[in-house]
Amino acid sequence: MRWLAVLIMMGVVFWIAGRLSLPDRRVPGSTPADLGVPFEALQLVTSDGLSLAAWVVEPAGPVTAAVLVFHGKDGCRSPARLALLAKAGLAGLSIDHRAHGESDGVRTSFGWFERHDVAAAVDEARRRWGDVPLVGWGTSQGAAALVFAIDPQDGVLPPDTFAGLLLESLYVDMDTAFRQRVEMTLGSWAGFWSGSMMALAAWRSGLTGLELSPRAALTRLAAAGLSPETVLLASGAEDRHATPAELQQLADVLPGCAVELLDGLGHVDLLSHGTARWRKSVVAFLHGLGKREGV
Numbered sequence: 001m002r003w004l005a006v007l008i009m010m011g012v013v014f015w016i017a018g019r020l021s022l023p024d025r026r027v028p029g030s031t032p033a034d035l036g037v038p039f040e041a042l043q044l045v046t047s048d049g050l051s052l053a054a055w056v057v058e059p060a061g062p063v064t065a066a067v068l069v070f071h072g073k074d075g076c077r078s079p080a081r082l083a084l085l086a087k088a089g090l091a092g093l094s095i096d097h098r099a100h101g102e103s104d105g106v107r108t109s110f111g112w113f114e115r116h117d118v119a120a121a122v123d124e125a126r127r128r129w130g131d132v133p134l135v136g137w138g139t140s141q142g143a144a145a146l147v148f149a150i151d152p153q154d155g156v157l158p159p160d161t162f163a164g165l166l167l168e169s170l171y172v173d174m175d176t177a178f179r180q181r182v183e184m185t186l187g188s189w190a191g192f193w194s195g196s197m198m199a200l201a202a203w204r205s206g207l208t209g210l211e212l213s214p215r216a217a218l219t220r221l222a223a224a225g226l227s228p229e230t231v232l233l234a235s236g237a238e239d240r241h242a243t244p245a246e247l248q249q250l251a252d253v254l255p256g257c258a259v260e261l262l263d264g265l266g267h268v269d270l271l272s273h274g275t276a277r278w279r280k281s282v283v284a285f286l287h288g289l290g291k292r293e294g295v
Contacts, residue, residue: 072140111144236265
């Protein structure tokens with residue numbers, strides 16, 4: 001019986017590790033045009049050869065700044081975010097990350113290989129809009145990809161690529177993220193197994209031997225000169241995947257950055273579920289960056 005219990009637990013470990021590395025394929029249920037904003041659909045190609053589905057919107061007037069939007073695990077392109085940007089007078093580009101939506105790929109990597117997706121979006125933005133200021137807007141895994149892309153230690157883009165960062169529901173490190181997800185699925189007793197699950201998921205995603213820590217990457221970015229005034233951190237007050245305590249840990253790395261804790265929200269799309277006040281905060285932050293850049 002003891003061996004049977006061990007075999008069952010090993011099966012559960014394997015299943016959860018697979019679930020965390022194999023995202024659900026979801027495609028957008030609407031387009032920016034459904035929200036009154038013209039858009040262009042296109043395909044980007046990453047440096048490692050994957051094709052990514054993308055949408056682009058532009059404001060009615062000249063393009064003076066652009067926001068690149070990166071979704072979380074199991075997400076896809078966001079018509080709501082692009083519509084908000086265009087109506088606020090900003091250009092926007094939203095992608096389906098690898099293994100998501102209508103993009104190539106099979107497995108997710110918690111933001112690590114997705115940093116190449118971020119670079120592909122930046123390349124397209126530069127091709128279209130030249131040297132206008134860029135802002136990165138990432139959610140959960142997409143926020144991690146954004147931070148990993150410009151990490152002075154392991155990034156694929158210069159640390160000063162973005163004039164601003166809007167980071168929603170960002171995990172602090174993989175150890176914490178896995179433990180919380182395992183405990184939410186099986187109960188607190190299963191936290192003991194989280195290390196095994198993380199190691200297996202890392203192996204299946206090609207991440208063996210890597211330390212995935214957005215907090216460490218942000219620390220290095222701060223040391224490289226990232227201005228806290230150009231960063232907005234946000235999370236739901238009821239988020240159990242990226243908890244308020246983790247939000248504070250990230251904020252401690254960047255003293256003086258803007259922080260928003262949204263009451264009543266968990267690990268959800270903050271724009272869709274948030275209040276009008278949150279939408280106003282986003283637009284105010286983006287326009288504030290424009291003033292810093294002299295736009």
